[in-house]
Amino acid sequence: MATAELVLGLLSRDPAHGYDVKRGHDAWFPDGRPLAFGQVYTTLGRLERDGLVEVVDKTSGGGPDRTVYALTDKGRKHLADWLSDPVPPAWGSADEVLRKLVAAIRTGGDAAAFLARQRASHLRRIRELRETPTEDDPTSPLVREYIVAHLDADLRWLDSALEHLSEQKETRP
Numbered sequence: 001m002a003t004a005e006l007v008l009g010l011l012s013r014d015p016a017h018g019y020d021v022k023r024g025h026d027a028w029f030p031d032g033r034p035l036a037f038g039q040v041y042t043t044l045g046r047l048e049r050d051g052l053v054e055v056v057d058k059t060s061g062g063g064p065d066r067t068v069y070a071l072t073d074k075g076r077k078h079l080a081d082w083l084s085d086p087v088p089p090a091w092g093s094a095d096e097v098l099r100k101l102v103a104a105i106r107t108g109g110d111a112a113a114f115l116a117r118q119r120a121s122h123l124r125r126i127r128e129l130r131e132t133p134t135e136d137d138p139t140s141p142l143v144r145e146y147i148v149a150h151l152d153a154d155l156r157w158l159d160s161a162l163e164h165l166s167e168q169k170e171t172r173p
Contacts, residue, residue, distance in 0.1 A: 003035070007043050008052060008071060008079040015056050015070035018044055030135050031144055044069055052078055097154065101161060112165050119158045122151050 010016065010024040018040045025035040044067075047053040052075035057068035071079070097118055104111040129148055134140040 002082065003039060003043050004047055004052075005079060005082040007040070007047060008075050008082075011053060011069060011071050012076070012079060015068045017066045017068050019066075021069075027135070027137075028139065029143060030140060031129060031132075031147055047075065051075075097158075105165075112162060115158050115162050115165070119155060119162075122155050122158065126151050126155075 006025060006028075007021055010021050010028075016024070018037065021044070022035050022037055022040045025040075044053065048055065048069070051072055053069045054072050055067055056070045059066050059068075100114060101111055103109070104114045126148055129144050129151075134144055
């Protein structure tokens with residue numbers, strides 16, 4: 001995930017401190033993994049080092065220091081360039097489901113049982129996403145639709161893999 005660029009996007013409207021960046025990210029992607037505070041501050045530090053953000057205010061009101069960051073012109077250009085660049089298809093990357101399946105087959109594990117469990121997990125997640133109301137903003141339904149479409153594509157692949165395993169089992173002596 002392009003965490004740095006998402007942080008730039010979150011700062012594109014107004015300067016903010018790390019807590020607001022984290023809260024904004026989690027609001028943008030309510031069905032995804034929350035952004036860790038450590039990752040926020042590490043990313044902000046790198047962005048500042050690279051001249052993409054700058055510190056515009058530091059306050060401490062009895063608690064921890066609050067450093068407020070803003071985009072620089074270089075940061076705005078970087079964000080615009082990132083947004084205009086299409087994402088390359090990930091045809092060559094093997095995700096964990098594929099890695100586990102190959103490992104199960106190669107080590108004599110129960111690949112069919114693994115695929116069945118994975119399929120059930122995907123179906124549960126799709127059901128959760130469809131039954132939980134979306135946030136009241138224009139992007140939440142788009143994010144959810146994207147996740148469901150990918151899970152659905154994975155389900156079709158899982159079914160195909162199960163069929164392939166069954167066919168191989170039938171043709172073996």
